[in-house]
Amino acid sequence: MKALLIVYHSMTGGTLQMAQAAAEGASTETSLQVRLLRAPDAGASDLMRADGYIFATPENLAAISGLMKDFFDRTYYAVLERLNGRPYATLICAGSDGQNAARQIERIATGWRLKPVAPALIICTHAQTPEAILRPKQIRPEDLQSCTEAGAAMAAGLVLGIF
Numbered sequence: 001m002k003a004l005l006i007v008y009h010s011m012t013g014g015t016l017q018m019a020q021a022a023a024e025g026a027s028t029e030t031s032l033q034v035r036l037l038r039a040p041d042a043g044a045s046d047l048m049r050a051d052g053y054i055f056a057t058p059e060n061l062a063a064i065s066g067l068m069k070d071f072f073d074r075t076y077y078a079v080l081e082r083l084n085g086r087p088y089a090t091l092i093c094a095g096s097d098g099q100n101a102a103r104q105i106e107r108i109a110t111g112w113r114l115k116p117v118a119p120a121l122i123i124c125t126h127a128q129t130p131e132a133i134l135r136p137k138q139i140r141p142e143d144l145q146s147c148t149e150a151g152a153a154m155a156a157g158l159v160l161g162i163f
Contacts, residue, residue: 002032002158005050006151009039009057009067014093014125014137019056021144022091025151026054029159034151039071044078052158053114054151056091059101072108084113087163089154090120091147095133098122117163121150 004026010016019036026034037046039057047053057068064072090105092098102120109116123143127133139147157163 002051003049004032004034004052004054004155004158005042005046006034006036006054006056007039007042007046007068007071008036008055008091009065009071010093011058011060011065012133012135012137014123014139015056015058015091017137017139017144018091018093018123018147019054021147022054022056022151022154025148025153026155028152029155032155032159034155039065039067042071042075044075047075047079047083050086052086052154052163053088054091054154055088055105055109057093057101057105059092059094059096059098062096062100064101064104076108076111080112086114087117087154087157088114089117089150091150092120092122093137093139094122094124095127096124098124115163117154117157118150121146123147
């Protein structure tokens with residue numbers, strides 16, 4: 001059975017909602033195992049057991065979150081040259097634009113020689129004040145639908161052997 005690993009970090013709930021929506025979309029493929037793991041709980045063995053990945057992170061200070069970076073730091077060399085060609089997608093919950101966070105994940109994935117299956121999906125919350133940034137997020141239904149569709153597309157590609 002093929003496996004999809006979704007690794008995420010969320011501080012205010014927005015990225016969690018996005019990751020859960022992607023997992024829900026991917027779960028429509030009954031012949032695929034979908035694992036949703038918090039970045040602190042995910043390790044190299046989890047990466048090795050998966051056939052594809054979705055990485056979901058908030059944009060913090062124009063970068064991936066610290067705990068997402070910690071995940072990559074802890075696992076990078078342990079799986080280097082062992083994930084080549086596997087597909088991945090990225091979900092970013094951004095306050096402003098999310099482009100740098102997307103670039104950071106792209107560079108890490110390039111080092112792992114992963115294959116992107118779509119441009120990073122960046123959902124912008126427009127949180128710009130300290131209060132808005134720290135407030136729990138509620139992702140709009142249409143944006144969650146985009147995450148669900150991304151998960152479903154990844155799952156279908158894995159099951160059909162397209163990726």
